Amino acid sequence: AQSVTQLGSHVSVSEGALVLLRCNYSSSVPPYLFWYVQYPNQGLQLLLKYTSAATLVKGINGFEAEFKKSETSFHLTKPSAHMSDAAEYFCAVLNQAGTALIFGKGTTLSVSS
Amino acid sequence: EAGVAQSPRYKIIEKRQSVAFWCNPISGHATLYWYQQILGQGPKLLIQFQNNGVVDDSQLPKDRFSAERLKGVDSTLKIQPAKLEDSAVYLCASRLTVMNTEAFFGQGTRLTVV
Numbered sequence: 006a007q008s009v010t011q012l013g014s015h016v017s018v019s020e021g022a023l024v025l026l027r028c029n030y031s032s033s034v035p036p037y038l039f040w041y042v043q044y045p046n047q048g049l050q051l052l053l054k055y056t057s058a059a060t061l062v063k064g065i066n067g068f069e070a071e072f073k074k075s076e077t078s079f080h081l082t083k084p085s086a087h088m089s090d091a092a093e094y095f096c097a098v099l100n101q102a103g104t105a106l107i108f109g110k111g112t113t114l115s116v117s118s
Numbered sequence: 119e120a121g122v123a124q125s126p127r128y129k130i131i132e133k134r135q136s137v138a139f140w141c142n143p144i145s146g147h148a149t150l151y152w153y154q155q156i157l158g159q160g161p162k163l164l165i166q167f168q169n170n171g172v173v174d175d176s177q178l179p180k181d182r183f184s185a186e187r188l189k190g191v192d193s194t195l196k197i198q199p200a201k202l203e204d205s206a207v208y209l210c211a212s213r214l215t216v217m218n219t220e221a222f223f224g225q226g227t228r229l230t231v232v
Contacts, residue, residue: 014158041223048122048209048223049161095160104173105151106221108160 007032007098009079011109019117024068024083026112028096031077037099038079039106040070044092052094055079066090091116120144122224124210130230136198139227143191143212149173151221152185152195153209161209167193168215200231 012027030036037056041049053064060072070081079096093113097106123142131137143150148169153161164183166173169190178185182201187193197204207226213219 046225046228048225049211050223051220054220097160102174104149105163105166106161108162110158110160 007034007036007100007107009038009096009098009107009109011094011096011112013112014110015113015115017115017117018086020088021085024081024086024090024114026081026094026096026114028070028079028081028109029077030079030096030098032098032101034101037103038070038072039097039099040064040068040079040081041095041097041108042092043095043111049095052081086114086116088116088118090114122210122212122222124208124224124227126227127225128228128230130232131200133202133231134199136196137200137229138194138196139208139210139229141193141195141210141224143193143210144222146214147212147222148190148215149213149221150187150193151209151211151213152193153211155207155209155226157206164195164208197229200229202231205229205231 008031010029039054040052053062055072063069068083095111096109150167152164155161165175165178165185167187170187185195209226211221211223213221
């Protein structure tokens with residue numbers, strides 16, 4: 006069965022610092038992986054997705070993620086954090102049938118000035 | 119392009135009362151999802167529709183939850199009777215039927231059961 010595990014429920018960084026949000030997956034088939042962001046009182050917005058093309062995926066707002074099969078990881082990074090990046094971030098994997106998303110528990114990113 | 123619309127945005131009810139949520143997906147999107155997001159957790163799939171047919175409702179508590187999608191467009195999710203543990207944000211999402219395309223989420227309905 007497909008699942009994702011997000012390591013760290015809360016990450017705090019200073020403005021301008023590197024952002025690293027960790028996600029490990031478990032999948033019985035080649036996975037399709039996603040990162041979503043949720044701002045307060047808003048729905049989820051897609052940041053980026055991995056669909057077995059390039060292993061380094063670039064998304065919106067300067068975020069990128071690297072698919073590492075050997076480590077079963079899909080960590081999200083951004084070189085320099087902005088205050089506006091403060092939000093909840095969810096890693097997700099497409100279920101085995103390819104019909105719906107399975108989400109991790111989320112990581113709250115705080116950015117201080 | 120209009121996004122996924124949900125109403126109401128907020129709802130407070132007493133336990134054992136009933137409540138209904140409404141979702142209007144993006145025009146042309148055949149697939150519609152309802153997710154439940156409990157505070158501090160990731161969204162959990164409740165039910166998936168393909169047009170007006172149910173694809174997956176394995177995680178829907180059918181003794182109290184029901185959902186329908188008449189005419190393959192709008193959808194309603196109902197809870198009757200509500201329990202305290204139903205307090206959550208209910209997210210609606212829609213997607214084209216082609217695999218790997220993005221799912222678009224509405225802003226959600228925040229339900230508080232007191």
